[in-house]
Amino acid sequence: MAVARDLLGCVIRHGDTAGRIVETEAYHHSEPACHAYVGLTPRTRVLFGPPGIAYVYRSYGIHALLNAVCEPEGQGAAVLIRALEPLEGVDLMRERRGLERERDLCSGPGKLTQALGIGLELNDTPLYAADPVARRPGAAGGLGGVSPPISFHARPPGEPPPSAACERIGITRAVELPWRFCEIGSRHLSRPVPRG
DNA sequence: TAAACGATGCCCT
DNA sequence: GGGCATCGTTTAC
Numbered sequence: 625m626a627v628a629r630d631l632l633g634c635v636i637r638h639g640d641t642a643g644r645i646v647e648t649e650a651y652h653h654s655e656p657a658c659h660a661y662v663g664l665t666p667r668t669r670v671l672f673g674p675p676g677i678a679y680v681y682r683s684y685g686i687h688a689l690l691n692a693v694c695e696p697e698g699q700g701a702a703v704l705i706r707a708l709e710p711l712e713g714v715d716l717m718r719e720r721r722g723l724e725r726e727r728d729l730c731s732g733p734g735k736l737t738q739a740l741g742i743g744l745e746l747n748d749t750p751l752y753a754a755d756p757v758a759r760r761p762g763a764a765g766g767l768g769g770v771s772p773p774i775s776f777h778a779r780p781p782g783e784p785p786p787s788a789a790c791e792r793i794g795i796t797r798a799v800e801l802p803w804r805f806c807e808i809g810s811r812h813l814s815r816p817v818p819r820g
Numbered sequence: 821t822a823a824a825c826g827a828t829g830c831c832c833t
Numbered sequence: 834g835g836g837c838a839t840c841g842t843t844t845a846c
Contacts, residue, residue, distance in 0.1 A: 649827070657827070667842060684828050685840025691827085704827055734828050794827050814828095 625650030627694045628703045628805050632787050633779035636708060638740045641716055643708030643730050644779075646810040649792050650803040651691070653700030657798040660700030670748045671700045678774055680737070680747040687734030688744055692751055692776070706804070708736045709812040732814040742774060751776050788817050 628650040635644050653660035653671070659681070660671040670679045675695035679702055683689050691702040708730035710717055717729045717739040730736035737743070750772040779785075786808040791799055793815060806817045 651827075659827080662843080665843075681827090682841060684826060684838090685842095686838085687828055689827065706827085732829070792827075796826080 635777040641713030646807040647707035649704040655798040688737040
């Protein structure tokens with residue numbers, strides 16, 4: 625999925641904390657690992673809404689996981705944010721996580737939401753403000769210049785970070801699809817890139 | 821109303 | 834590197 629690769633290197637900001645995306649996974653309603661696969665339910669409703677919206681849900685009864693709903697609208701597609709490289713508010717992240725080592729702060733989809741203070745209450749909120757990425761056709765707009773609770777910022781111009789596509793992790797169905805995208809060489813991944 | 825499942829993280833080895 | 838805690842959502846009866 626193009627959007628999942630595009631998000632690598634972008635910056636997520638929430639409150640006083642920010643981090644660079646180094647790992648993503650794409651999900652689509654056509655494959656059984658996606659929540660949208662089962663169809664429209666109260667929980668998956670957001671997945672079938674307009675793109676550029678946050679889909680935050682609870683996993684294993686404990687963790688909040690952050691997804692970005694993708695275009696086109698109604699397709700039930702999303703990108704799971706799996707890992708960040710901490711950029712700002714690192715001390716606040718340490719406090720929230722109760723950990724010292726920087727590489728442990730955001731190296732997992734449940735970890736990064738805790739580090740950034742992103743909770744289920746941010747489900748169904750817009751992700752983009754006035755950044756170039758937000759001007760993708762069909763992306764959520766018209767926010768009147770008000771910054772959304774969570775904001776995505778396009779990566780600096782120039783060469784995109786070196787990335788690799790590999791198999792997704794943590795799921796039991798459709799594991800063979802190479803829809804996990806990692807920044808090569810990052811020390812903040814949830815798991816290392818397999819040798820290949 | 822009940823039961824099974826899961827896009828995880830932590831702690832221990 | 835491997836096992837287990839934990840609870841909302843979904844689905845079946």
